Amino acid sequence: MQRIDDIGWLGLGLSESKKFTLLDYGRLDRVITEMGDPANQYPTLCVYMGGRSKDACLRRLYPNNNIKRHASTAEIKLRYDIDSLNTTRPVLFTDGDLKCMPSAYPSTNGRPKLERSISWDASSAEKALYIIWARLVFLFADVICVFANDFGDLLDVAGFLLECLSLQAPSSLPSAVRPRVIIVLEAGLDGEQEDIQNVEHFYCKLHKDGPNLREYFSAVHLIRLESSHLSENARYERLRALIMGQLDDMCTVREDHRALFSATHLGALFRLAFQHTAEGICRPFDFVKATRAQDEVPSTLSRSLAHYIEIGAKAGLRYEELATSISSALLMDHYIPGMLALEPRSIFQTLYRPAVRDALHILGWYQPGKTIEELVDVIECRLVDQFELLDRTGQSSLEFRREQLRASSGRICQIRSNKICLVCLFRVAQHRLDCGHTLCDLCAQLFGTPAPDIEYNFTIDACLCCLYQRPLVIDVLPPTMNPTVLAIDGGGVRGVIPLEFLILVQESLGCCPLQDLIDLAVGTSSGMCRSKLEYALFVSVFPVRFLASQHFV
Known part of the structure; x- marks a missing residue:
């Protein structure tokens, strides 16, 4: 008996309080685990919206997938093209319509892997589903195929696209990587007056009511299926070629704009976007901030940079020299191994520009002929240039930082600080050479x-x-x-007692020196005596028995 995959991906549920909830059945994660090398595979996502016409199309476009064998009551399903799963560019496709019957316990999908209460108002289940398509699914889509016959007519399709526009762009990525729309029309008589008028009305409605269409969709195409007297495969051949061509183009555009996601990145970003969509629909999903969701830029960065610029200037370094050092430190902080390599200018502007600007304001920095913003631009330009060098050479940001420090050691060697780490510039100083x-x-x-x-x-x-x-x-x-702290107390004739206790502890440790287990040693009440003992134990590293034999206390 063949295994039947559960293709349910996303759905709409009802909480006990009768509020809508966003459901994720974990389908994307399961698809990613089936890939051979998800860290080095870059999937494309094609969306098919409609009913019967859409289902008939899927059977012809993906003949080896056995579309009829897969079923789900989830509003949004997710599958993959079997023929491309183990290639470097697997094709994922999701399908569904705008009909919705939310349930507290979906019958065929089981319990969702994730369920989040929707914090925004939705007048109906259909309205909520509109928003899920537009704000979450389209966020990662490359191509959206809409079957006009399943919507009613072209004006209904235009209404759907305009409804998406009213929600504003869901993404912070460049408009060039927004999805491309393909509207599929049934076969008809070429040049028929009614068809020509319908198409004209469609475009008039889009351009009249949606002047900012390209902010949401990078292109809109219309295609008519071939005549029914041809074979079923032949009827869909032009559509297949158009879809594959658009997917290829989108892959190239994403590469050019550094917005091509591996399967591993896609899974992680989708989980964050899922939570973001449930929490609100007023703000676009910020891909740059999402890459640092588990490792945010520290709020102390502006003070650290201000301190570094100040001590660098006192050491006689020019601002341009400090800018080069700072930019390579920022590069090392963000572009760690496995990090999604988004465009460096957007990385700087989103994550670091406010901190650099604040640092210069803290210092009251002034340079003749340049504003604060122009001084910030110097660091941004340095970072962009350094990233391009990394991209050409394949060098890691860590090795680049090491080489940059070595190359400028003749100048930055004059900088000293007991406040910040002079290697990363982000964290406090903990060790001194x-x-x-x-x-x-x-x-x-x-x-x-x-x-x-x-x-x-x-x-x-x-x-x-x-x-x-x-x-x-x-x-x-x-x-x-947790840190191990040793506090030594007791003075006068009682001063020998802590040392005897330490002897007992050392005996139980055997050959392991007591000092190796202590992270911080402090002394109280005995003044200089305790200070000498701690110095002998943890600086001179004398054995405990030796100190006792010398009557150290």
């Missing part, structure tokens, strides 16, 4: 050499800022561990 330059835990892990036999132990062989050749061994607190 003998040369006086500082770095954070994360940079120690990124640029250090891990010890072969000790976890979270890294060696910095040379300073990245001045190339000083004296290794520093850094123990980084594991992410699953």
Whole structure:
């Protein structure tokens, strides 16, 4: 018996309070897991909207999919073209109509993988479904095929497109990568006066009531199916060629605008867009911010950059030199391995421009002949140039930052700070090399050499800022561990008691030095005596028994 796939993708439900809910049955995630290499496959998405005419078309366009065998009561279904699944550009296609009967417990789809209450007002289930198509599905679509015969007539199709326009563009991506619409008409007599008038009325309605059509759809095409006296496959051949040509064009456009998503990225972005759509429909989905949903730019960045520019200027560096260093740090922060490589100018303007502008305002920075915005533009241009260099060479942003620091070490070596990491410029200083330059835990892990036999132990062989050749061994607190704090108290004749306790602890540890387990040591009430003990234990690293034998207290 053949396996029957559940193709239900999205639906509309009812909560116990009779409010509409947005349902995700997890179909996209299941499709992605069936791909051979989702991180290096770049799917296209084609949307088919209609009823019987749409179903007949799908059977001819995808003959190997056995369309009739798949059924679902979900309002929106998702399938993939079997012939392209394991290629670099698999074709996904979703279909449905605008009819909706929301249910608290859909009968054939089982319980949804995700269910989110809709926070916006919807006068009816059909209106809510309109919005789901327009604000969520079309957000990732490349081509939208609308079957006019299933809608009623061309004016009804125009009404649907104008309804989408009234919701405003759902995406922050360039208008060039918005989906292309193909309106499919049934076969008729070429040149028939009534058909010509219908098409004219259609375009008049679109251009009269929807002057900003290209903000939502990058193109609108009309195509008429071939005459019914031809074979079924022949009737749909022109439509098939048009769809595939549009998908190819959209792939090229997405590459040109750096908006081509791998299957892995598509799945992650869709989950965020699903939540975004449920929460509100007034703001477009920001793809740039979505890439940093789990790792937002720290709110302290503006103060860190202000401090770096200030100490750099005091060290005699020109603003242009500091701008080059800052831009490579921003590049390293965002373009980490596996990151979606969106266009760098939009990355800077969305994530970093406000922080850079605020940093210059904090300093009250002034440069003759240039405004604050022009000074910010200098860093933006540097970042764009550096990204293009990365794109040409295939170099990682981490290695680029390392090389940039080395190349400018003759100048930036004069910069010193005990407040910020001089490698990433984002985080606080946590470790100081003998040369006086500082770095954070994360940079120690990124640029250090891990010890072969000790976890979270890294060696910095040379300073990245001045190339000083004296290794520093850094123990980084594991992410699953809380800091271990040793507080030594008790003075006078009682001062020996803490040391005896430490001897007992050391005996239970065996050959593992006590100092290796302590992240922070503090002393109270005994003044200099306790300070000397802590210095001997954690700076001079004397064994506990040795200190006791020397009557250290």
